[in-house]
Amino acid sequence: MAERSDVEILEDLLALENRLISAYEAALRRDAIDVALGETLRDHEQEHARALEQALRHAGRRSPRASVPTPELTAALRSRASFARYALELEAEALAAYTEAAAAIRNSRLRQPLGSIMACEAAHRIALREAVGERTLVD
Amino acid sequence: MAPFLTRREALGGAAAALVLASCGGGDPPPDTGPRPGSGAALLGSLLALEHAVAAAYATCEEVLTGDALRNTRAIAAQEREHVTRLQDLIRDLGGDPPAGRSAAEYARTFPRLREPGDALAFAEDLEQRQVRAYLEALTELPDLGLRSAAAEIGAEEGAQLAAVRVLLGLPAAQGPFVTGAL
Numbered sequence: 001m002a003e004r005s006d007v008e009i010l011e012d013l014l015a016l017e018n019r020l021i022s023a024y025e026a027a028l029r030r031d032a033i034d035v036a037l038g039e040t041l042r043d044h045e046q047e048h049a050r051a052l053e054q055a056l057r058h059a060g061r062r063s064p065r066a067s068v069p070t071p072e073l074t075a076a077l078r079s080r081a082s083f084a085r086y087a088l089e090l091e092a093e094a095l096a097a098y099t100e101a102a103a104a105i106r107n108s109r110l111r112q113p114l115g116s117i118m119a120c121e122a123a124h125r126i127a128l129r130e131a132v133g134e135r136t137l138v139d
Numbered sequence: 140m141a142p143f144l145t146r147r148e149a150l151g152g153a154a155a156a157l158v159l160a161s162c163g164g165g166d167p168p169p170d171t172g173p174r175p176g177s178g179a180a181l182l183g184s185l186l187a188l189e190h191a192v193a194a195a196y197a198t199c200e201e202v203l204t205g206d207a208l209r210n211t212r213a214i215a216a217q218e219r220e221h222v223t224r225l226q227d228l229i230r231d232l233g234g235d236p237p238a239g240r241s242a243a244e245y246a247r248t249f250p251r252l253r254e255p256g257d258a259l260a261f262a263e264d265l266e267q268r269q270v271r272a273y274l275e276a277l278t279e280l281p282d283l284g285l286r287s288a289a290a291e292i293g294a295e296e297g298a299q300l301a302a303v304r305v306l307l308g309l310p311a312a313q314g315p316f317v318t319g320a321l
Contacts, residue, residue, distance in 0.1 A: 040310065040312070041312075043315070044312060044314070044315040045315075047315035047316070048315060051316075095294055098294075099287075099290045099291055099293075099294045100287070100290070102274075102277050102286075102290045102293075103277065103283060103286035103287040103289070103290040104283060104286075104287075108278050109278075111274075111277040111278050111286070112274045112275065112277055112278050112318070113316065115273070115274040115277050115290060115293055115318075116274060116316040116317045116318045117315070117316065118290065118293065118294050118297065119270050119274070119293065119294065119296070119297030119300070119317035119318075120297070120312050120314070120315055120316060120317055121297075122294050122295070122297035122298040122301060123297060123298070123300070123301035123304075123311045123312035123313075123317070124311070124312055125298065125301075126298055126301035126302050126305060126311040127301070127305075127310070127311035127312060130305050130311065135206050135209065136206075136209055136210060136213055137210055137213075137298075137301075137302040137305060138210060138213045138214055138217060138295075138298055138299055138302050139213070139217075
């Protein structure tokens with residue numbers, strides 16, 4: 001697979017953040033997540049998105065694409081339990097993307113901040129695991 | 140800056156500073172083996188910290204029970220995996236991984252942990268420092284493979300930090316950026 005440019009890496013991360021924001025906003029509207037938890041997670045993702053947009057502006061790019069709700073999200077909104085499972089998978093996807101990006105991005109000044117978002121996404125997974133009642137929070 | 144430290148902050152911060160001072164991070168890099176700039180010395184520093192943290196968790200476990208004990212045991216098992224992974228990476232670079240110190244040597248530098256809150260505060264501060272160390276390594280390590288390993292371990296440290304915070308009754312995520320910002 002061809003290596004992605006730094007701009008492509010940032011754009012892909014921003015697309016993921018937009019999916020997360022849409023998911024938490026929809027869950028809050030449909031009461032599919034505890035309000036305090038959902039607002040915290042959504043607010044964090046919004047901060048991540050703002051930071052990525054700023055980095056993209058520095059690179060001379062305008063912010064791309066709005067996200068469209070997927071059928072999986074629509075199905076997940078039926079209950080808090082199903083949304084938690086959906087959000088855990090989406091956060092896992094985000095965690096993997098940031099883990100890869102923090103190592104691969106060529107601009108070394110972006111590696112540490114991307115890593116700090118990576119650690120936040122890892123924390124989101126722990127928060128969601130706690131919310132579904134898991135008693136052992138790390139594997 | 141806040142004018143006062145809580146007892147929890149004071150215990151965690153001071154104790155973690157002691158651990159770091161004793162963990163060998165200031166030891167000179169190996170004088171044979173890997174070429175300068177290979178990243179082996181930095182990995183050695185991370186390994187020394189992992190050794191100290193693994194020993195610290197063994198001490199924490201003495202005062203923990205129930206969910207806190209179950210989770211800290213799981214975290215300690217991950218830390219031992221990190222030790223093995225870092226040792227392998229250093230050997231792959233032609234280096235000789237630094238050995239940990241004895242349990243007694245580490246124990247002399249640890250605070251007296253009288254109750255679960257003391258142990259978890261100590262663990263939280265150690266995890267904060269580990270996350271920071273791995274994120275800093277992302278900037279310094281010269282090779283993509285080494286950075287990938289540091290990122291993967293750093294992600295696990297982020298999860299461990301969050302788990303410890305939950306056990307302390309704190310929000311898992313302390314903010315949108317664990318250290319620094321874009």
